[in-house]
Amino acid sequence: MAAVTIKDVAKRAGVTVTTVSRVLNNRGYISEATREKVYRAMKELNYQPNEIARSLLRRRTNILGIILPTVAHPFFSELAFFIEYYAYEYGYKVMLCNSQLDQKKEKEYVEMLRANQVDGIIMASHTLEVDEYLSLKLPLVTFDRQIAPDVPFVSSDNYLGGTLATNLLIDRGCRKIAHICGNLRLNMLANQRNKAFVATAQARKVEYVTVETDLNVFDMRQYDTLVLRLLEEHPDVEGIFAGSDVIAASVIKICHQRKKRIPEDIKVVGYDDVSIASFLTPQLTTIRQPIEDMGRLAVELIHKQINKEAVTVENVLPVTLVERETT
């Protein structure tokens, strides 16, 4: 109701709105005395400049959209945390969108974000046609997928991650290994992990098998049945390279139920190194993605684009093997 505006402040301080606006935006000449008066009036009236009005005029909102499959998944929840963290440092607010990898929803979100004049969109979910993104004419950053030659993306070194994991399993003596990964039909850079898995297994002459999830890799409810099926169909696997730490958790659990000892009977390598990885029992060996760096970088790339600065398109961050107790 209050709806105290710049006019009220001006009246209270006995100056004009122009003057108030000047102190607010630090332009033109302002004496300490009036500056004080204005600040006092703002305090007394509990005034906050209306960012909506400002945005309209400036044609800039300082809002970033972030679209991801689901923030309920540990990887994205940590990523979202860091994105928001650094966005805040840069002075941006964050609008959160969970697409659930649903095209219709994602499309609606994209349109909504445009209608709300966000300054840029960070996309960790990209189920639409490339054109739909490009026609936005908005600063964009994608995760784990390159949608166009000039749209920067951030990812980590998936191929190396796959190689590291596979080699480790083989080094530890596994003679048959499996890779549980996301759906390979989706055009994601994470598919490189499977490429590396296959290449490494072949090069080292080890039997291998690949299991893909549903289209929605991040629907955690499917993991148990998937793992169960793998173990039924391939009772002789000795090493499993999981597509994420959550999938690895499922593997550990199912193995435990079936009295397969980890790491004695089956060795497991996860992916991501989200914080639960080290809370599991036994603690999970995993490929660490630098989630914080990825989040920071994404924000930085959006920020630079917003300010018309040049950006590098390919941003592939290093991964590291974190060996704990499951190998």
Next chain:
Amino acid sequence: MAAVTIKDVAKRAGVTVTTVSRVLNNRGYISEATREKVYRAMKELNYQPNEIARSLLRRRTNILGIILPTVAHPFFSELAFFIEYYAYEYGYKVMLCNSQLDQKKEKEYVEMLRANQVDGIIMASHTLEVDEYLSLKLPLVTFDRQIAPDVPFVSSDNYLGGTLATNLLIDRGCRKIAHICGNLRLNMLANQRNKAFVATAQARKVEYVTVETDLNVFDMRQYDTLVLRLLEEHPDVEGIFAGSDVIAASVIKICHQRKKRIPEDIKVVGYDDVSIASFLTPQLTTIRQPIEDMGRLAVELIHKQINKEAVTVENVLPVTLVERETT
């Protein structure tokens, strides 16, 4: 650059902006023919009404602020997911804020949200003075704390949760039990769990001990050392009631390291039943909070307040005991 406005659409369709606005907002008389013309023009120009301009006029943004300690914590990540999910159903967008339980940050977020004219704020972090919230004069919903007699809050039945967990541990034969909980100095309804724990232990004449976390309960890095200390100082505890599933995960891990068998030597009950609870090994017995319902309810309460509808202030949802393998 495009910045296609309602004027461009009007020109293209050969009508006035008033007419375009009418079809956009469904008011006044519009023939099918012009409606069509207008829609076609909008399509051709790839027009999206500028929500900022609309918001300014309507004095309503359809944006909800949500402040929580950190979306990186599984409980809040799931809660945030559901809040966003239902907010979207109601036509709201969500601005995400991670306060990290830092007063300064929370204060800045609150001011930011007000400046951005959000229609309401859902607060799962409330470290400020009550007045600071009330002076906002904004629809508010809090989680797990009542800040004023007329500010609705949603929580689950913490006392019952504490009772169920404690009784279960005792029923399973524990003769000394511990409760690891958040800092009791914080004015949170979750403290009821400890009340229940103490009352139940006393009533049933079982030895008990309470361990509090740092002020920031949701900083997961402290859990291991906390649990370790508990086990050192009280090597004879036979049952642990953890303040969250993540803390329980830490307990499981540390026990495993110290060769304490679960549930044979030590029994564990978690809290929340976030999805990782069932991914742990052994699967975690826990007190289930209805996170989805809590999220939905919070949105509903905000929505009603925005529309000046009456709301019930106390919204305490039921908890249930989910017994799995750690008891």
Next chain:
DNA sequence: CATTTTGTGTCAAACGCTTGACATAAAGAA
């Protein structure tokens, strides 16, 4: 003393949209 710098004011346009007031005209109903 003349000039420049500093401080403040007035005024009005603009951002993109909605909305009310009012006018006009054609089609249908009485």
Next chain:
DNA sequence: TTCTTTATGTCAAGCGTTTGACACAAAATG
């Protein structure tokens, strides 16, 4: 025929800011 309903248009104000143009005066500088 007259009245009402339907369909469209014109015009202008307003949402809360920012900003440029311009004016004026006091203080500082030369």
